[in-house]
Amino acid sequence: MSTNQTLRGFATISYWADDMEAAKAWYSELLGSAPYFERSGPDGQLVYAEFRLGDYQHELGLIDRRFAPACASAAxxxxxxxxxxxxxxxxxxxxxxxxxxxxxxxxxxxxxxxxxxxxxxxxxxxxxxxxxxxxxxxxxxxxxxxxx
The missing domain is CATH 3.10.180.10 (2,3-Dihydroxybiphenyl 1,2-Dioxygenase, domain 1)
Structure with a gap:
């Protein structure tokens, strides 16, 4: 029997947003901290913001909805x-x-x-x-x- 675990633990959750600046501000207020990592696209607009939170420093990533998988539902x-x-x-x-x-x-x-x-x-x-x-x-x- 293998000692490797198939699922080791929660790593990142990705939330999509059309308005990244508004999403970043909303989650910063909710969490009481700013994202620790951000990335802008070629146009200089924010496309990704990542927070670390909780007892295990899990990742919550906000991603510009333009980069959502093709089959992703907006609902x-x-x-x-x-x-x-x-x-x-x-x-x-x-x-x-x-x-x-x-x-x-x-x-x-x-x-x-x-x-x-x-x-x-x-x-x-x-x-x-x-x-x-x-x-x-x-x-x-x-x-x-x-x-x-």
Missing amino acids: PGGAIIYWHVDDIDATLNKLKAMGAEEYEPLVHRGEGFITASVTDPFGNVLGIMYNSHYLEMLHSRIQGKFVQ
């Missing part, structure tokens, strides 16, 4: 990645106050698991979740008990 839907949040009610309220629209309301999925999702002003689905297992894994890593 929200499909898979939802959920970001762990400590206060899901406050985070959902903040997102909606910033102009995001509710995609799925708060859903209590069992003890220690609550989800919700919104559509950001650029058409991307942003999932949020309070996840007790995430916290357990985080605490075990901090305490040095995590085994790969």
Whole structure:
């Protein structure tokens, strides 16, 4: 049996935007920090902005919609990645106050698991979740008990 894991962990999520400057400003306000990396196209316009966030410094990349795959839908839907949040009610309220629209309301999925999702002003689905297992894994890593 192989010891290599097929899926090692979340590396990057890409969100598409028609207005990159507006998307960069919106996510900078939401996250409380500016992107750590940006790239401009040949015309000098911003085409990519990348943020590092969270306990594991995951990447959130904003990409000019002109570079989306040909089959990509402009409508929200499909898979939802959920970001762990400590206060899901406050985070959902903040997102909606910033102009995001509710995609799925708060859903209590069992003890220690609550989800919700919104559509950001650029058409991307942003999932949020309070996840007790995430916290357990985080605490075990901090305490040095995590085994790969």
